[in-house]
Amino acid sequence: MMSTTQETEEARLAALEHYALDELPHDPAYDDIARLAAAVTNSPIAYVSVLEPGGVRILGAHGFEPEAEVARDTLPCELTVDADGVYQIPDARRDPDYGMNGIPFAGRSFRFYGGAPVLTPHSISIGCLAVLDTTARRLSPSQIDSLESLSHMVTTRLELSVRVRQRDTATRARQRVETALTMERNFVSAVLDTVGALVVVFDTAGRIVRFNRACEIISGYNSSELLGKYAWERLIPEEDVPSYIESFERIRNGDFPTAYENFWTAADGTRRRISWSATALVDTLGEVAFIIATGIDVTVQRVAESSIRESEAKYRQIVEGSLGMVCTHDLDGVILSINDFGAQLGGRRVEEVIGRPLTSLMDPFYVHEMEQYLKELLRDGESSGLLHLQRPDGSMRVVAYRNRLVEPKDAPRYVLGFGVDITEQIRAEDQLRSLIRQSNSVLESVGDGIYGIDLQGRCTIVNNVAAQMLGYRPEEMIGRNMHELIHHSRVDGTYYPSNECPVEGSLKNRNSMRVANEVFWRKDGSCFPVEYVARPLIEAIDPAISQVETAAANDTLALQSSTGVQITPLHTATSGAPANPRAQARAVGVVVAFTDISERNQLDRMKDEFISTVSHELRTPLTSLRAALGLIGGGALQDRPEKMKQMMDIAIGNTDRLVRLVNDILDLERIGSGKAELHAIQCNISELFDRATQLLQATAHKANVRFRMEPNDVTVWADPDRILQTLTNLLSNAVKFSPAAANLPSEIRLTASYISPDEALIEIEDHGRGIPVDKLQQIFERFKQVDASDSRAMGGTGLGLAICRSIVHQHGGHIWATSVLGEGSTFHFTLPTHPHGHIR
Numbered sequence: 017m018m019s020t021t022q023e024t025e026e027a028r029l030a031a032l033e034h035y036a037l038d039e040l041p042h043d044p045a046y047d048d049i050a051r052l053a054a055a056v057t058n059s060p061i062a063y064v065s066v067l068e069p070g071g072v073r074i075l076g077a078h079g080f081e082p083e084a085e086v087a088r089d090t091l092p093c094e095l096t097v098d099a100d101g102v103y104q105i106p107d108a109r110r111d112p113d114y115g116m117n118g119i120p121f122a123g124r125s126f127r128f129y130g131g132a133p134v135l136t137p138h139s140i141s142i143g144c145l146a147v148l149d150t151t152a153r154r155l156s157p158s159q160i161d162s163l164e165s166l167s168h169m170v171t172t173r174l175e176l177s178v179r180v181r182q183r184d185t186a187t188r189a190r191q192r193v194e195t196a197l198t199m200e201r202n203f204v205s206a207v208l209d210t211v212g213a214l215v216v217v218f219d220t221a222g223r224i225v226r227f228n229r230a231c232e233i234i235s236g237y238n239s240s241e242l243l244g245k246y247a248w249e250r251l252i253p254e255e256d257v258p259s260y261i262e263s264f265e266r267i268r269n270g271d272f273p274t275a276y277e278n279f280w281t282a283a284d285g286t287r288r289r290i291s292w293s294a295t296a297l298v299d300t301l302g303e304v305a306f307i308i309a310t311g312i313d314v315t316v317q318r319v320a321e322s323s324i325r326e327s328e329a330k331y332r333q334i335v336e337g338s339l340g341m342v343c344t345h346d347l348d349g350v351i352l353s354i355n356d357f358g359a360q361l362g363g364r365r366v367e368e369v370i371g372r373p374l375t376s377l378m379d380p381f382y383v384h385e386m387e388q389y390l391k392e393l394l395r396d397g398e399s400s401g402l403l404h405l406q407r408p409d410g411s412m413r414v415v416a417y418r419n420r421l422v423e424p425k426d427a428p429r430y431v432l433g434f435g436v437d438i439t440e441q442i443r444a445e446d447q448l449r450s451l452i453r454q455s456n457s458v459l460e461s462v463g464d465g466i467y468g469i470d471l472q473g474r475c476t477i478v479n480n481v482a483a484q485m486l487g488y489r490p491e492e493m494i495g496r497n498m499h500e501l502i503h504h505s506r507v508d509g510t511y512y513p514s515n516e517c518p519v520e521g522s523l524k525n526r527n528s529m530r531v532a533n534e535v536f537w538r539k540d541g542s543c544f545p546v547e548y549v550a551r552p553l554i555e556a557i558d559p560a561i562s563q564v565e566t567a568a569a570n571d572t573l574a575l576q577s578s579t580g581v582q583i584t585p586l587h588t589a590t591s592g593a594p595a596n597p598r599a600q601a602r603a604v605g606v607v608v609a610f611t612d613i614s615e616r617n618q619l620d621r622m623k624d625e626f627i628s629t630v631s632h633e634l635r636t637p638l639t640s641l642r643a644a645l646g647l648i649g650g651g652a653l654q655d656r657p658e659k660m661k662q663m664m665d666i667a668i669g670n671t672d673r674l675v676r677l678v679n680d681i682l683d684l685e686r687i688g689s690g691k692a693e694l695h696a697i698q699c700n701i702s703e704l705f706d707r708a709t710q711l712l713q714a715t716a717h718k719a720n721v722r723f724r725m726e727p728n729d730v731t732v733w734a735d736p737d738r739i740l741q742t743l744t745n746l747l748s749n750a751v752k753f754s755p756a757a758a759n760l761p762s763e764i765r766l767t768a769s770y771i772s773p774d775e776a777l778i779e780i781e782d783h784g785r786g787i788p789v790d791k792l793q794q795i796f797e798r799f800k801q802v803d804a805s806d807s808r809a810m811g812g813t814g815l816g817l818a819i820c821r822s823i824v825h826q827h828g829g830h831i832w833a834t835s836v837l838g839e840g841s842t843f844h845f846t847l848p849t850h851p852h853g854h855i856r
């Protein structure tokens with residue numbers, strides 16, 4: 017007998033674990049082996065057992081009902097396990113381990129025991145196949161062989177169980193994997209069918225092996241119709257098949273992942289554009305097993321993109337082609353984009369401008385406005401105003417802009433700006449303003465009255481001169497119908513219909529009119545004779561010319577006024593027709609320039625009168641002269657010397673008179689026209705009185721007239737010769753018109769006095785016939801005499817007082833007469849006392 021070592025015990029345990037007997041159900045095969053063992057050994061009972069640490073486990077039994085576990089020392093299992101071959105106890109009664117009771121087992125007592133160890137394929141003894149008999153005996157050699165063979169069968173059965181168990185485990189594992197795989201597959205399918213993307217899986221030949229739900233929806237085909245088919249059989253449009261096959265080949269040959277777009281023809285014949293991303297699924301050997309393509313339907317997107325591209329291109333064209341500045345800038349004023357035209361406005365190229373601050377394009381004077389502008393944009397979302405650009409060459413452009421803050425959902429805010437170059441417009445406006453100023457100053461500086469009317473005859477413009485002449489304030493006239501206001505009646509008071517008015521005529525005919533014999537009516541109801549020029553305002557109408565060129569701006573408004581003032585305000589003078597030959601013109605109003613010709617009429621009358629008077633005055637002495645000389649020349653008086661002398665005296669007298677007359681006329685003309693210069697000095701009036709009275713002494717004596725002088729030490733600032741001429745004129749008149757009384761001499765008083773520090777008054781008083789009150793002013797006019805006979809009777813020319821008045825006026829003084837008829841007259845005149853004496 018060999019003892020069980022620890023080592024063998026552990027090896028046995030390991031072997032038993034290998035067989036995992038606990039996990040196995042009862043195997044009837046071990047009962048069968050036990051029955052066979054009992055049979056071949058002629059034993060009543062037999063069993064198969066394994067030796068476990070806690071006891072003996074009966075695997076199969078014959079001839080008894082086994083307990084699950086038997087105590088180790090109950091049966092001689094341990095000895096059998098350790099035995100080398102079949103272990104026998106021939107008679108237990110004789111064995112010291114058992115004694116007379118034999119081997120007690122299963123309620124009985126046995127004398128004989130024979131057991132063969134059960135060995136694993138690695139020769140580890142794990143249990144035994146034993147037989148028991150109630151009688152003592154030995155096993156025959158064949159029985160021993162049989163028992164050993166049967167114990168091998170136990171091992172074989174155990175091994176088989178292990179195998180079976182292993183196989184079952186493997187099967188279960190495989191089944192688990194398969195289940196997991198199925199689940200995974202279902203999951204993938206579900207995922208594939210729920211995702212919106214198109215997923216198609218191809219085998220390496222290009223046949224469809226998966227076609228997800230999204231593909232079915234887009235294509236209109238059921239996956240069952242396509243599985244196993246090539247994509248080009250149904251889906252790929254015919255013309256695209258070659259390129260499709262080519263790209264499929266590329267992917268299959270390893271050129272992946274790859275992205276491409278192609279068209280599908282859907283079941284209903286429509287075309288879809290799909291954007292694909294394809295990759296290959298490789299097997300363990302690195303060979304391509306499947307090609308997986310995922311795609312999205314981009315048909316709508318591409319259409320949208322292309323229409324966006326188109327509209328973008330359109331907008332770009334509009335922006336680039338626009339004659340305005342279009343730009344964007346960020347909230348710091350840095351330019352993000354700008355069109356060509358905009359960059360050119362700043363005198364730069366687009367690439368020079370982008371990325372630069374807007375201020376770098378601006379006139380430095382206006383840069384400070386930028387901050388306010390940006391604030392306004394942020395506050396109001398938009399801003400408009402003027403942008404002053406300074407170009408690199410220093411020139412300026414002014415852009416009128418209207419900019420807006422744009423707030424995209426998923427991009428930073430920016431400012432979109434539109435601007436129009438208004439530099440020329442501003443220049444033109446400046447020019448226009450200065451022209452308006454010019455024409456206003458022309459309007460106000462001319463002596464003529466000027467007013468303008470529109471097509472309805474209403475006053476649109478009137479200068480102060482016109483308003484004054486007509487007795488209105490300018491604002492009272494604006495908007496009023498001028499014909500009805502100032503031109504309603506003719507000079508004789510009869511109604512003047514507006515359709516006969518030349519002003520209206522000039523509007524109709526678009527011709528300038530000059531009218532010289534009409535009257536305008538004042539506010540106070542009086543009228544005055546006028547000469548006027550009515551000139552239509554012509555406006556060009558030309559569709560090609562957007563700006564209206566008014567006649568005032570483009571045409572020459574040449575108003576040749578009666579006083580010779582020509583208003584030529586604006587551009588190049590033309591005939592009044594529009595500058596553009598294609599342009600049509602229309603009258604939009606009339607400008608009327610007029611002058612009050614009453615004074616001129618009076619002057620003309622005076623001139624006519626003067627000429628006729630002068631002719632008359634000259635003819636009278638000439639006629640006498642001619643008659644006297646005729647008589648002398650005829651020889652008829654040769655024998656009558658006294659008559660001859662008389663004729664000679666007449667001729668001489670008339671010649672003197674003619675000379676005086678001509679001298680006076682010349683004097684008057686010289687003084688009146690300013691040709692006779694004044695040589696003013698400080699003069700003592702006393703001296704002048706002396707000289708004047710001396711000159712007239714003889715005449716005065718003849719007329720029995722005395723002079724009384726009261727010069728009062730007055731001095732004046734005057735030309736002594738001219739004042740002497742004035743004094744002698746006045747004195748000679750005083751003498752002439754003083755009555756010649758033989759016994760009582762008449763007195764003529766000459767006085768001088770100061771009436772202010774600046775002004776002296778000289779008076780000559782006579783006691784002659786006097787002058788009627790209504791003639792007191794007239795006598796200072798040329799050839800005006802109180803009595804028509806005065807010239808002949810008194811030898812005067814009628815020009816003396818006119819000359820006096822001219823001289824006094826020339827000195828800045830004035831002259832007048834006072835008189836009491838029949839008692840005498842006084843002539844007064846004033847003179848300055850020093851050079852700048854202001855005496856008027």
Ligand code: ADP
Nearest residue numbers: 749750753795801802806812813814815816817
């Ligand atoms: P003339 O003496 O040569 O006629 P004047 O111009 O000197 O021309 O005078 C114009 C007229 O005024 C005179 O003809 C006369 O009728 C009137 N006149 C001028 N002086 C006197 C005077 N001292 N007394 C009365 N009449 C006068």
